[in-house]
Amino acid sequence: MWYEKSLEQLDYLRSRSLTKHDILGLMIDGVRLADGIWILVAMGINTEGDKIMLDFEEGSSEIAAVVSDLIQRLKDRGISSPKERPLLVVRDGSKAIKKAVKKHWPNAIQQECLIHMQRHTRDKLRTPVTELNLTAITAVSAMRKVERLGTKPLKT
Numbered sequence: 282m283w284y285e286k287s288l289e290q291l292d293y294l295r296s297r298s299l300t301k302h303d304i305l306g307l308m309i310d311g312v313r314l315a316d317g318i319w320i321l322v323a324m325g326i327n328t329e330g331d332k333i334m335l336d337f338e339e340g341s342s343e344i345a346a347v348v349s350d351l352i353q354r355l356k357d358r359g360i361s362s363p364k365e366r367p368l369l370v371v372r373d374g375s376k377a378i379k380k381a382v383k384k385h386w387p388n389a390i391q392q393e394c395l396i397h398m399q400r401h402t403r404d405k406l407r408t409p410v411t412e413l414n415l416t417a418i419t420a421v422s423a424m425r426k427v428e429r430l431g432t433k434p435l436k437t
Contacts, residue, residue: 295336300359303328306369307360309351309378311343319343321351325360335360348381362386
């Protein structure tokens with residue numbers, strides 16, 4: 282019985298309309314479960330700041346076809362990127378995710394996740410760097426991206 286109920290809940294999660302959620306941002310990332318088994322996860326952030334699990338797609342890696350299938354299903358269920366308020370998509374450095382987002386939502390604003398940027402920066406540095414220095418490096422990089430968009434970052 283629990284197996285059938287789990288399938289029902291899974292079907293509901295992956296087929297429900299998403300139009301009632303006023304989604305401002307989307308986080309897309311792949312999670313490696315085992316060799317050759319990946320889950321690509323999409324989480325939405327609404328105007329209230331709530332995170333909502335939207336959907337996922339299983340695949341052998343973060344390949345373009347898997348990402349495209351996930352994004353197409355999100356579009357079919359109501360997630361859009363209107364010109365007057367482009368969708369913010371936070372992702373890792375995956376070229377497949379970047380390409381699929383550009384294909385399905387050409388006016389979406391894409392931002393590489395700052396945590397991923399920190400990890401990639403730390404991995405490439407030859408000398409030890411303190412977390413404080415690494416945070417400063419990522420903050421400067423993020424501010425430069427915001428400036429390129431023609432807007433000023435908010436001051437705290």
